[in-house]
Amino acid sequence: MSEAETRHRIALTVNGIERRAEVPARRLLSDCLRHDLGLTGTHVGCEHGVCGACTVLVGGVAMRSCLLLAVSVDGEQVTTVEGLAGPDGALSPVQQGFADCHGLQCGFCTPGFLTTITAGLAENPDPTPEQARELISGNLCRCTGYQNIVAAVLRAAELGKQAELGKQAELGKQAKA
Numbered sequence: 001m002s003e004a005e006t007r008h009r010i011a012l013t014v015n016g017i018e019r020r021a022e023v024p025a026r027r028l029l030s031d032c033l034r035h036d037l038g039l040t041g042t043h044v045g046c047e048h049g050v051c052g053a054c055t056v057l058v059g060g061v062a063m064r065s066c067l068l069l070a071v072s073v074d075g076e077q078v079t080t081v082e083g084l085a086g087p088d089g090a091l092s093p094v095q096q097g098f099a100d101c102h103g104l105q106c107g108f109c110t111p112g113f114l115t116t117i118t119a120g121l122a123e124n125p126d127p128t129p130e131q132a133r134e135l136i137s138g139n140l141c142r143c144t145g146y147q148n149i150v151a152a153v154l155r156a157a158e159l160g161k162q163a164e165l166g167k168q169a170e171l172g173k174q175a176k177a
């Protein structure tokens with residue numbers, strides 16, 4: 001980078017916390033997250049939008065952070081893999097699904113799968129096995145045959161539904177109290 005390169009101030013909410021950075025216009029969101037904000041959970045595989053390792057949620061939508069400029073998300077809400085667990089560290093249904101079904105091996109691709117599946121299940125909380133396959137079809141994993149990842153998606157959906165039922169039962173109890 002030349003000394004004279006103009007830097008731009010951006011402010012974005014990452015995992016619920018307002019963060020600021022000063023970046024050149026050409027800074028990728030993936031690099032901004034990893035190098036400027038220290039959130040190294042977002043992985044970079046291809047930097048060409050092919051592998052999905054760098055997927056984060058922008059306004060709840062799964063997006064390749066290697067294809068976005070950091071300045072373009074100024075003011076947005078971004079969720080990285082670091083933001084998926086609950087405030088008490090409890091694993092999200094998708095994280096728990098991966099743990100239960102051995103959905104990862106080396107884990108390099110996992111953050112991108114977790115964010116992609118989180119967004120996918122928010123849209124369709126009860127996918128068929130075919131839809132689960134479709135959901136992960138844009139993410140590459142060099143270690144697995146994808147079978148366990150598909151199982152993890154279905155398990156996450158099951159856990160998500162249980163959590164939803166639990167919440168509703170709790171609300172019902174509170175309403176009666």
Ligand code: FES
Pocket residue numbers: 043044045046047048049050051052053054055064065066067
């Ligand atoms: S690093 Fe972004 S899609 Fe591969």
Ligand code: FES
Pocket residue numbers: 104105106107108109110140141142143144
């Ligand atoms: S678990 Fe190794 S690349 Fe996917």
